Amino acid sequence: MENIFSDRITDVPKSFIREILxxxxxxxxISFAGGLPNRQFFPVRGLQKAANDVFAxxxxxxxxxxxxxxxxxxxxxxADRYRKQEGLDIPVDDILITTGSQQGLDLLAKTFLxxxxxxxxxxxxxxxxxxxxxxxxxxxHPVPVQEGGMDIAALAQVLRKRHPKLFYTVTNFQNPSGISxxxxxxxxxxxxxxxxxxxxxxxxPYGDLRFRGDRRISFKRLLPENAILLGSFSKTVAPxxxxxWLVAPPPIMEKVIVAKQAADxxxxxxxxxxLHRFLHDNDIDAHIATIIHQYGRQKEVMVDAIKQxxxxxxxxxxxxxxxxxxATLPEGLSSMRLFEAAIAKKVAFVPGTxxxxxxxxxxxxxxxxxxxxxxxxxxxxxxxxxxxxxLT
Amino acid sequence: MENIFSDRITDVPKSFIREILxxxxxxxxISFAGGLPNRQFFPVRGLQKAANDVFAxxxxxxxxxxxxxxxxxxxxxxADRYRKQEGLDIPVDDILITTGSQQGLDLLAKTFLxxxxxxxxxxxxxxxxxxxxxxxxxxxHPVPVQEGGMDIAALAQVLRKRHPKLFYTVTNFQNPSGISxxxxxxxxxxxxxxxxxxxxxxxxPYGDLRFRGDRRISFKRLLPENAILLGSFSKTVAPxxxxxWLVAPPPIMEKVIVAKQAADxxxxxxxxxxLHRFLHDNDIDAHIATIIHQYGRQKEVMVDAIKQxxxxxxxxxxxxxxxxxxATLPEGLSSMRLFEAAIAKKVAFVPGTxxxxxxxxxxxxxxxxxxxxxxxxxxxxxxxxxxxxxLT
Numbered sequence: 001m002e003n004i005f006s007d008r009i010t011d012v013p014k015s016f017i018r019e020i021l022x023x024x025x026x027x028x029x030i031s032f033a034g035g036l037p038n039r040q041f042f043p044v045r046g047l048q049k050a051a052n053d054v055f056a057x058x059x060x061x062x063x064x065x066x067x068x069x070x071x072x073x074x075x076x077x078x079a080d081r082y083r084k085q086e087g088l089d090i091p092v093d094d095i096l097i098t099t100g101s102q103q104g105l106d107l108l109a110k111t112f113l114x115x116x117x118x119x120x121x122x123x124x125x126x127x128x129x130x131x132x133x134x135x136x137x138x139x140x141h142p143v144p145v146q147e148g149g150m151d152i153a154a155l156a157q158v159l160r161k162r163h164p165k166l167f168y169t170v171t172n173f174q175n176p177s178g179i180s181x182x183x184x185x186x187x188x189x190x191x192x193x194x195x196x197x198x199x200x201x202x203x204x205p206y207g208d209l210r211f212r213g214d215r216r217i218s219f220k221r222l223l224p225e226n227a228i229l230l231g232s233f234s235k236t237v238a239p240x241x242x243x244x245w246l247v248a249p250p251p252i253m254e255k256v257i258v259a260k261q262a263a264d265x266x267x268x269x270x271x272x273x274x275l276h277r278f279l280h281d282n283d284i285d286a287h288i289a290t291i292i293h294q295y296g297r298q299k300e301v302m303v304d305a306i307k308q309x310x311x312x313x314x315x316x317x318x319x320x321x322x323x324x325x326x327a328t329l330p331e332g333l334s335s336m337r338l339f340e341a342a343i344a345k346k347v348a349f350v351p352g353t354x355x356x357x358x359x360x361x362x363x364x365x366x367x368x369x370x371x372x373x374x375x376x377x378x379x380x381x382x383x384x385x386x387x388x389x390x391l392t
Numbered sequence: 393m394e395n396i397f398s399d400r401i402t403d404v405p406k407s408f409i410r411e412i413l414x415x416x417x418x419x420x421x422i423s424f425a426g427g428l429p430n431r432q433f434f435p436v437r438g439l440q441k442a443a444n445d446v447f448a449x450x451x452x453x454x455x456x457x458x459x460x461x462x463x464x465x466x467x468x469x470x471a472d473r474y475r476k477q478e479g480l481d482i483p484v485d486d487i488l489i490t491t492g493s494q495q496g497l498d499l500l501a502k503t504f505l506x507x508x509x510x511x512x513x514x515x516x517x518x519x520x521x522x523x524x525x526x527x528x529x530x531x532x533h534p535v536p537v538q539e540g541g542m543d544i545a546a547l548a549q550v551l552r553k554r555h556p557k558l559f560y561t562v563t564n565f566q567n568p569s570g571i572s573x574x575x576x577x578x579x580x581x582x583x584x585x586x587x588x589x590x591x592x593x594x595x596x597p598y599g600d601l602r603f604r605g606d607r608r609i610s611f612k613r614l615l616p617e618n619a620i621l622l623g624s625f626s627k628t629v630a631p632x633x634x635x636x637w638l639v640a641p642p643p644i645m646e647k648v649i650v651a652k653q654a655a656d657x658x659x660x661x662x663x664x665x666x667l668h669r670f671l672h673d674n675d676i677d678a679h680i681a682t683i684i685h686q687y688g689r690q691k692e693v694m695v696d697a698i699k700q701x702x703x704x705x706x707x708x709x710x711x712x713x714x715x716x717x718x719a720t721l722p723e724g725l726s727s728m729r730l731f732e733a734a735i736a737k738k739v740a741f742v743p744g745t746x747x748x749x750x751x752x753x754x755x756x757x758x759x760x761x762x763x764x765x766x767x768x769x770x771x772x773x774x775x776x777x778x779x780x781x782x783l784t
Contacts, residue, residue, distance in 0.1 A: 001589050001617065004557060006528070009503050009647050012654060035457075042455040047662075048447035055440035063434040063630035065427075099491055099634075099656040106655050110527055111401045131654040135502055136398070165396060197393050225393065238455035240661035242491075255401050262404060262523040263498050264491040268660040269632035270439075 012134045013127070013354065026346075030380035032367040033348040035175065037323065041291045042238045043278065050277035058273065066269035068261050070097025070245070074276040078231065078245055086218055094247050096256060099267045101205055101232040101244030105132035107259040108166065108201060108228065111252070113138045118164040122150065124326070124355030124364065126175050126203070129168050138166075140357045145177060147317070149185030155192055164198050171216065173206040173322025176355045176366040180320055183217050190222035198226060199252075205232040205244075208288050210321035211296030220247070228252070233275060235323070236288050241271040295323065295370050298377060302369045305378045309385030311392060316367075323370040326352075329363040333391060336361055341387040347380045404526045405519070405746065418738075422772035424759040425740040427567065429715065433683045434630045435670065442669035450665065458661035460653050462489025462637070466668040470623065470637055480612055486639050488648060491659045493597055493624040493636030497524035499651040500558065500593060500620065503644070505530045510556040514542065516718070516747035516756065518567050518595070521560050530558075532749045537569060539709070541577030547584055556590050563608065565598040565714025568747045568758035572712055575609050582614035590618060591644075597624040597636075600680050602713035603688030612639070620644070625667060627715070628680050633663040687715065687762050690769060694761045697770045701777030703784060708759075715762035718744075721755040725783060728753055733779040739772045 054062055069075070075095040082088040098104045105128065113119065113136035121130065123142035133140070141158045144151040150169070158164070169189075171181040181189070193200060202219045219227040229247035237243075248256055260266070299319060306316050306327070313330040329335060335351035342348065352364030369377060446454055461467070467487040474480040490496045497520065505511065505528035513522065515534035525532070533550045536543040542561070550556070561581075563573040573581070585592060594611045611619040621639035629635075640648055652658070691711060698708050698719070705722040721727060727743035734740065744756030761769065 001591075004504060004589050004591070005647055006502065006504050006506050006509075008506075009650060012650050037456075039452040039456050042452040044447060044451050044455065047455065048444065051443040051447065052440065055436060055443065059436050060431040060434040063436065063439065063632045064429075064431050065626075065631045099660070102654075103656045110398065112396060112398050114398050114400075117398075128654070128657070131650075135651065135654055197396050199393075199396070234457075238662075239457045240455045242656055242658070242660045255397055258401060258404050258523075259527065262494075262520070262527055263655065264495045264634055265520070266634070268491070268634045268663050270630075270666075271660050271663055274662075 008135050008137055011137055012131050029343070029346045029348050030372065030376055030383070031348045032369070032372065032380060033350050034368050034371055035323070036371055037235050037239060038291070038294070038370045041294070043282065043287060046278050046282050047238065047274060050281060051274045053281075054273045054277045062270050062273045064269070066266050068257055068266045070095070070267055071269065071272040071276055074272050075245070077276060077279055086215065086221070088218060088220055090247055094249060094253060096246045096248070096253060096260060097267045097272060098244045098246050098260070099264055100234065100242040101203060101230045102128050102132065103263065104230040104244060104246040105129050106135070107246065107256050107263065109133050109136040110259045111255045112165050112199065118162045120155070120158060120164045120167040121357065122169060122174065123357070124176050124352055125168070126170055127354050129203070130357065133168070142357045145174065145179050147179065149179065149181030150189055152185070152188045152192070155189065159192055159196070163196070167193060167198055167200045168203065169200065170203045170205070171219070172204055173209065173319050173324070175206070175322070176324055176350070176352070177326040178317045178319030178322055178324045179326070181216065186217055186219065186222060190219065193223060193226055199228050200226050201228045201230065203230040205235055206322035208236050209292055209295060209323070211292055211299065213320045225249070236284065236291070237275060237278065241268070241275055243267065243271060243275055292321070298369045298372065298374060299325065301374045301377045302367065302381060305381035309382045311385070311388055313392070314388060323368055325367050325369065327365050327367060329365070329388065330392060331363060333363050334361050335363055335365045338365065338387055338391060341390055342384055345383040345387055347383040347387070349384070400527050400529055403529055404523050421735070421738045421740050422764065422768055422775070423740045424761070424764065424772060425742050426760050426763055427715070428763055429627050429631060430683070430686070430762050433679075433686070435674065435679060438670050438674050439630065439666060442673060443666045445673075446665045446669045454662050454665045456661070458658050460649055460658045462487070462659055463661065463664040463668055466664050467637070469668065469671055478607065478610055478613070480610060482639055486641060486645060488638045488640070488645060488652060489659045489664060490636045490638050490652070491656055492626065492634040493595060493622045494520050494524065495655065496622040496636060496638040497521050498527070499638065499648050499655065501525045501528040502651045503647045504557050504591065510554040512547070512550060512556045512559040513749065514561060514566065515749070516568050516744055517560070518562055519746050521595070522749065525560070534749045537566065537571050539571065541571065541573030542581055544577070544580045544584070547581065551584055551588070555588070558591050558593060559585060560593045560595065562595045562597070563611070564596055565601065565711050565716070567598070567714070568716055568742070568744070569718040570709040570711030570714055570716045571718070573608065578609055578611065578614060582611065585615060585618060591620050592618050593620045593622060595622040597627055598714035600628050601684055601687060601715070603684055603691065605712045617641070628676065628683070629667060629670065633660070633667055635659065635663060635667055684713070690761045690764065690766060691717065693766045693769045694759065694773060697773035701774045703777070703780055705784070706780060715760055717759050717761065719757050719759060721757070721780065722784060723755060725755050726753050727755055727757045730757065730779055730783060733782055734776055737775040737779050739775040739779070741776070
């Protein structure tokens with residue numbers, strides 16, 4: 001059985017994070033490595049009641065094959081929410097329920113990418129997107145993100161020479177960096193993309209988890225023809241259900257549905273019905289407010305602890321929402337070396353390298369603040385600071 | 393926004409069946425067109441109780457991100473079942489939970505197929521497989537199936553000239569034809585494949601729905617190195633949950649998991665836990681026995697009605713299980729023309745064409761017997777017989 005694998009599967013970067021998470025299963029380790037929402041906020045009772053109610057009311061219908069687009073009631077909920085939150089008028093027919101927003105990436109890769117097509121991705125960027133796109137073997141053009149958003153000069157330089165089909169961005173509290181694009185930056189990006197055959201994939205799993213500041217303008221408003229939106233219930237309700245969505249205009253949706261059918265026929269319909277019932281019977285905004293309050297406090301504690309315990313040469317972001325912040329060590333200090341030193345002190349994080357295209361090592365790291373309580377954050381950052389000092 | 397789509401997405405055959413199903417939504421139409429299990433057998437109360445119990449017992453754990461391989465308890469159940477039913481010793485690590493067995497096809501296509509790679513598919517073959525594989529643009533080599541299994545001479549002829557990487561087969565009560573491979577035919581296929589770098593994908597969604605005869609030998613026993621197994625709970629429990637599985641040896645599984653992570657991170661974990669609890673607390677074999685009893689009777693009624701109402705020149709299969717049978721009209725009689733005539737008489741089926749690679753029209757059709765009661769089957773076949781007579 002020789003040479004049996006496809007070229008594409010050998011291109012996909014192995015999930016380094018997966019390997020790291022194995023190390024951190026040890027309960028004695030303080031882990032800032034995870035990318036999980038805090039399970040203490042999962043609405044166990046609410047979803048249990050919703051499940052019980054849909055079984056009682058809808059019976060066998062919720063167990064049959066369903067349409068590929070997803071449950072109409074759930075898509076209507078999403079459309080209503082876009083209208084309420086952002087004043088966006090999205091027809092339900094432009095909304096597809098996906099098996100997590102990760103699947104949206106897979107479907108878009110299949111729908112648009114030929115081998116070697118140009119694609120713009122943030123640097124650092126979301127690893128799951130790098131993996132999903134890699135399967136279609138595009139030419140990645142990483143463009144740096146920094147405080148306030150994308151490096152516009154670097155973006156302009158790529159666009160002078162290349163004709164990217166796709167531009168992938170997590171505009172709010174990005175994974176891994178916690179960076180958000182301010183409105184002015186979004187407008188600058190839109191001006192550069194306008195008039196091009198380039199789709200902006202605006203992936204927004206964390207948008208509802210804003211601790212401070214106002215909601216920013218959507219690319220759907222700035223460039224309605226070019227914008228594709230991805231959303232997720234994983235961070236606001238629960239990830240296990242794998243329920244996300246994709247918004248695209250009809251000519252694109254028609255092709256995406258073909259990819260969806262080939263991928264899994266449709267997303268778990270029982271879970272769609274349970275989630276819809278839960279959203280109907282509960283105040284999701286009140287629920288999200290509780291999550292934000294806690295995550296916001298934990299972020300503040302982490303930022304304060306960093307100020308107290310990290311050497312002055314370490315930079316870090318101070319996100320307005322989400323689950324992660326990003327630290328940059330002094331030039332030349334390897335975050336892989338720091339990882340080893342930190343594990344010896346029983347604290348873990350994700351080194352930045354997997355979030356870049358083709359980098360062997362970096363001086364950056366991702367720190368998760370959603371899953372640790374305040375004393376644990378302080379102790380973990382103290383240990384991490386001590387590890388950094390050892391290496392400098 | 394010109395020329396933005398990928399080449400692959402334009403290759404995927406549009407689901408003609410989807411279009412047909414739209415026609416048959418009209419309640420006054422007797423439909424043999426669907427591919428659905430009969431919802432009267434969905435264990436609504438059992439799954440409701442299982443859902444309630446896992447929420448009560450496991451709490452927030454069932455709502456968190458989970459591992460890509462799937463819930464260990466469910467994989468153990470599958471391994472135990474292979475041992476009990478077929479004497480196969482499958483390590484749990486060789487089992488991946490997939491988002492329906494349709495996803496297994498998507499993952500295997502990605503893992504193995506470069507553009508232009510040779511792939512053997514049955515003729516007629518499962519449309520969902522044709523769609524999933526098409527996205528990786530292989531060179532399809534259709535090999536006819538007939539009473540008793542594959543046309544061995546035709547298979548040998550393909551293998552003399554080509555080196556297929558994948559061989560896709562539904563060996564039991566195939567969709568669309570209802571045909572099963574007898575043991576001798578399986579052994580003949582295995583002899584031809586042995587020693588080649590060719591994987592046999594044995595997709596078996598209907599295997600448990602056997603009305604008569606004994607279980608046949610698995611390719612996992614005949615060619616353990618070459619066999620990949622796909623399975624599904626859609627026809628034995630309920631399709632809405634999108635729960636299937638894939639069995640592959642470790643070097644292959646390692647790559648398939650990479651594709652799985654990129655596709656949707658993991659399959660809905662809440663549904664995995666609910667299904668596992670249901671399987672643990674209920675006698676699934678007793679449940680399946682009830683389904684088989686009914687489907688078997690309905691199949692007999694359809695076969696008898698065909699004998700009574702169809703003209704002598706129409707051939708049809710008489711399956712030992714599953715949900716479909718296959719009819720072949722006299723040479724030159726278009727099943728698309730018949731479809732139009734039949735709709736006028738308020739009866740629907742799926743014309744055979746979409747189950748072939750590159751055929752414009754055929755004289756074959758698929759008839760579903762799982763979803764209609766006995767009087768409806770008799771009346772529908774009577775009308776269909778009258779439609780055939782009109783055209784001959």
